[in-house]
Amino acid sequence: MSNTSAIEYLSRQQELEDEARKLMPWDPKSCSYEKGALRQQVFACRTHGNIGVCYSCSIQCHTSCDIVELFTKRNFTCDCGTDKDQSKSENQQFKCQLRKNREPDVASLQNVYGHNFRGLFCSCNQEYDPDSSAVMLQCVLGSECNEDWYHDYCIVGKPKQEVKKNGDEETLADGMPPLDSFDAFICWKCVSKYEYYFQRLMSHPLAQDIIAHRIQHGSSEEKDVSHSVKKRPIDDGGNEYSLTLKHGYSKKLAKIKETLDKETDKLYKFLNDLVPFLVNDDPVYEEPEDTATEADDMVALLLQNCMQREHAVAGISAFNTLKTRLSEYLKPFAESGKVVSGEDINNFFKENDEK
Structure with missing residues (x-):
């Protein structure tokens, strides 16, 4: 690793976060089910019986699933956690991780399922x-x-x-x-x-x-x-x-x-x-834009675009912990303007390997 200042390193991390938010700018924290039929981004989950789920559920509830992006559909209600959702997980406490429902909700009769939901x-x-x-x-x-x-x-x-x-x-x-x-x-x-x-x-x-x-x-x-x-x-x-x-x-x-x-x-x-x-063109429903800067949110967005979804949960958790520790480690360097050497970074990873 070449020598670099802590300020340069932290600046690069911010650039990565900004890039991630451009790729997936909306805050995936609420399921659209309770809003009813909408024109919205829909994702097919082939793992849970070829159901359609909203943007947020595709990220938060179906991280390890076989997901196909369908782009927009009209008059569609999210089917994550409904009686149409054929989840096979026995250890899952909630049917939808965002709505926190313990029993399946009623699926909308308005949803039209064609071959797109099978990925065709x-x-x-x-x-x-x-x-x-x-x-x-x-x-x-x-x-x-x-x-x-x-x-x-x-x-x-x-x-x-x-x-x-x-x-x-x-x-x-x-x-x-x-x-x-x-x-x-x-x-x-x-x-x-x-x-x-x-x-x-x-x-x-x-x-x-x-x-x-x-x-x-x-x-x-x-x-x-x-x-x-x-x-x-x-x-x-x-x-x-x-x-x-x-x-x-x-x-x-x-x-x-x-x-x-x-x-x-x-x-x-x-x-x-x-x-x-x-x-009169229907507006596309979108979640509020993501304004947070937490590392786990940033990595979730990057992993969504760059890695297999089944690795996302573990990656998010590990990276979140690592970045927090690394930021704390580099803080004195940034405050004093001291250059970070490759040996400093190696020492950091050596100490964290022992934890």
Whole structure:
């Protein structure tokens, strides 16, 4: 170890803490169960029966579990510690470590469980591959697909091996529009379920301000409908297609809604009752930001991103103790401005090994 001042060492520790809080900035101290159905970050726990748990429970209650990050889901209630939670632990005092409930709570009937909770995504039903450079898009509507995530090549209906590559990097599949040309994606499954309403939207004079692209599923053809608005519904000959929406689509949908008869128009009921979140975007619930600086909190965040979860509990405890002792040991050096040598650090670890 090269010589360094105690002030430099402690400054570096603060930088690590700041970096950890950027990666996971929210304070994981409260379960969202009692807040009811929310649009929130959801994590699938495959160890406890493929349940969905909130951000805080994924860290505090499921540290040693097989966790899959699903990002956001609408109208979801945390299932940690409910009668849907299939925990096998016999030594666990509480069903949820944050709510401290000794008996299972009632699971929400509103939760919709699809294949994402088994760690599978897209129409190809595959696990997420962090090493793949393929683009994945989440369906903003999600009424039919439960807000699933789709590979670009599956969106256009192409097998993965047919996707063109630029050197070692995959490019967007043929038929996919540039990512910066739209704000939201609606999959072909959800479009098919509500095709009558989307045909109505594409025939509306404001369609050019809302719909960016119509992407054929099973074809390399991608149609830009923003400059080809028709006065009557578009006939796609039975072909399935996805839609992308332009930036600011919510305000334009609100304008369309204002022109419709709320009593008789089916499109009004669609926008108002079935997909109100497309008109007024639901905010994502977030825990308060973490303002604490304890070492165990910092290490918990780092371990969440860098290590296997099963090692996290032991690591947090050990590091917390070690940092406290090391900070106390270095305090006299910092106060006097004395340089810390490698021998000083070796002596510290030798003394702590004996404890």
